[in-house]
Amino acid sequence: MKISITGRKVNLRDNFKELATKKLSRFDRIFDEDAQANVVVTLERNRQTVEITIKSRGRIYRAEATDFEMNDALDQVISALGRQIRKNKTRLEKEIHSTALDQYVQDYLHSPEEESGEYNIVRKKHFFVKPLSVEEAILQMNLLGHQFFMFRDEESGEINVVYKRKDGNYGLLEPDVE
Numbered sequence: 001m002k003i004s005i006t007g008r009k010v011n012l013r014d015n016f017k018e019l020a021t022k023k024l025s026r027f028d029r030i031f032d033e034d035a036q037a038n039v040v041v042t043l044e045r046n047r048q049t050v051e052i053t054i055k056s057r058g059r060i061y062r063a064e065a066t067d068f069e070m071n072d073a074l075d076q077v078i079s080a081l082g083r084q085i086r087k088n089k090t091r092l093e094k095e096i097h098s099t100a101l102d103q104y105v106q107d108y109l110h111s112p113e114e115e116s117g118e119y120n121i122v123r124k125k126h127f128f129v130k131p132l133s134v135e136e137a138i139l140q141m142n143l144l145g146h147q148f149f150m151f152r153d154e155e156s157g158e159i160n161v162v163y164k165r166k167d168g169n170y171g172l173l174e175p176d177v178e
Helices: 014-027 070-087 094-110 134-144
Strands: 002-008 036-044 047-056 059-067 148-153 159-164 170-173
Touching (some): 014 036, 047 070, 134 148, 134 159
Parallel strands (some): 002 036
Antiparallel strands (some): 047 059, 148 159, 159 170
């Protein structure tokens, strides 16, 4: 990730720049090398405002915090960015999930059933199931190019599956309470 640090109405010390770079480096595993992070520190009336904007693959993540100490404001901004990234983790890693789900579907569709009537499970996948609305789940399924998508319904909290029907419409699988 490329990081630029700017001070407005304040001279930034090297130790703050190193601290900001170190704290942003925890996001390196999520963002690729082309991601750009802009850190802007502004001094206004004895209060320090730290603003961080990360641009990656057409998405923008931004957080801002104001405190008496710029290091405290930096900690607040890093926490806020972490929450935003966790919230959108599925969208950020769609290539990874797309590959994993494609492999799962391929393995499932091409795994022969044994003669004894038992199913031969050749691969297991674990992935984060995010709370979404049905519309968001359909959008995510279409972004991934899949025929189905498992998600946690944000209203009921239950695991649901949306799928694309042969007629071009969509279906929703919901668990029965009984």
